[in-house]
Structures are given as C-alpha cells and as structure tokens.
Amino acid sequence: MIRGADITIAQLRALLAVEEAQSYTRAAERLGVSQSGVSHAMQSLEQRVGGALMVKTPQGVEPTALGELVLASARKIMGELQVLSHQVSHHHHETDTTLKIAAIPSALHGWLASVLSVFSSRYPEAMGLVLEGVEEEIKEWVESGVVDVGITTDTTRLNLGYWREHFDWQLIRQDEIVAVLPSSHPLSQHASVSVSALAEHPLVMSSGGCEALIQQIFANSLDASEGAVQVDFWVRDTRTLLQMVANGVGVSLVPTLALVNKLNADLVTRSLSPRGVRQLIAFWPKKKPLGPVGRQLLQACRA
Secondary structure (H helix, E strand, C coil), X not given: CCCCCCCCHHHHHHHHHHHHHCCHHHHHHHHCCCHHHHHHHHHHHHHHHCCCCEEEECCEEEEXXXXXXXXXXXXXXXXXXXXXXXXXXXXXXXXXXCEEEEECHHHHHHHHHHHHHHHHHHCCCCEEEEEECCHHHHHHHHHHCXXXXXXXXXXXXXXXXXXXXXXXXXXXXXXXXXXXXXCCCHHXXXXXXXXXXXXXXXXXXXXXXXXXXXXXXXXXXXXXXXXXXXXXXXXXXXXXXXXHHHCCCCEEEEEHHHHCCCCCCCEEEEEEEEEEEEEEEEEEECCCCCCHHHHHHHHHHHC
C-alpha cells in the first residue's frame, strides 16, 4: 500500500543509483546531488512504500525484499521514460521556437518575472512554459527535457565534473546575501555583521534549496576550532521564516532577491562582513544547445 503523496521520479532514480553504487556517497556523485539529497529521497520513498528498501552490510548496502520489489518496477519505469523521451524528441524534432524555463522562487519573483514580462512583450510567441522549483528539481527538469533552461543558484562547484559532462551554463546575476534581524536585536545597531556574530544566536534558515549555500558561508567564515554551525530551524517558506525572525525566534541569512516586497517594520537587514554574494546561473543540456530565442533571453537577463 502506497502511503501519502505519489512516488517521484527523483526518488526512483536515487534508489537505482544507491543499488548500483552500493553506497549513498557514490550514488550522490553519479546523480550530481548532495549525499543528504539522496538520503532524503530514500527516506521519503521508504515512507511512501511503508518499509526499509536498503540495508547496510559489510560489502556496502543491499536491497531488502521490499527493495527488490520496488527496484524491479523502478527499472521498468525509468526504461519506459527513456523510450518515451526518445520517441517524443524524434517525433517533434524539438526546437526552442517557444522556450520552456524553470527558476528558483527568489529569482522568479524577486527579479525574473519583470524580465520575462518585457521579453514576452517583445517576443509574444517565445515563452511556452515557466515553472518554479528548487535547485535539484530544476536540474532534473532540465536534464529530462521538461524545460529548456534552468535558472538557479550556482552549485556547479559541488560536482563540477558532472556539470561539465551534462550541462552548459552562464552567470547571469549576482545576489547579495544579507543578515535578517528583528529590528530590536542588538546586532541591528551595526552597519554590518559578521557570520561569527550571527552564529552566537539561534539560527533560522531557508531549506528551499539554500542549504549548501548557507553551510558554505558559515564554513568559510568560522574557524575550524569553532566547529560546524548548528542551524536551529530549517524553514522552506520565506514568509514563514521572516515571521519567525520578526517574533524573536532567531536570526537568518537570506538572499536579497528573496526579500523583495516581504520586509516590514519589525525586521531589518544588514550586510555581512565580509560581504556575502551568491551567483545565479542559467543552464541547459549540453546535448541541446540554446537556439536564437534562448540566447536572446540570456541577453535580456544580463542586461
């Protein structure tokens, strides 16, 4: 009996990769995602099917009886998807006469929506689909052909070999990472704040695809003797995060674009010292280079 939400393709891919690699770490490398991403996908899948799918052994990890059952179906499903993708591509000889894109929420609502509005008025037939998702979802959509172009935080350095093999990309924008504080917080009296000063207070951080970025900022700013940073609350929705900060639950680091039209009098932002910046990239499959419409969109994004 399947429990809760539907099983996803990403979960089945994670299961097949773990079974083939006999390791969560090697599976993550093959998929081009973090180990925590693979672990989360596996845990979600196990909750859906109601039991453990893999067990640790001296040789690595091996499927349980339930795991073997799910693996058999997963192989069939992924095989059929590959056949379908090939047949559809061959039938339509896809071009980017109309462009399908996906973007992370902060980029889409904080900046890209206005760019797309102007772009669509200039090229009325250009935009076929605009989706919103987190980084790993968008990477999957681009790789599988659901969209032509993805716009996300630059995480290529986490698995550069995989990205170079499968994608091309360009930097299109920089976005400052700022500290968000209650207006009455002692740190609000300073023009800028250090990451180490923030780490002394309860931390409320976004889990909407920013985990790797936040961890890197803390890792680069804290001495090894201070140990790994402890995030007290991970929150997916930015408005919920800001409500928690405004009510004194903790402090946060947030990309500036994610704050557009969301701040109120109970909150203040302060630049980090040293300044924190994230890179936003547009990327597309290496096997399907951008056509004229895609190149025009990149130009509009960089303008």
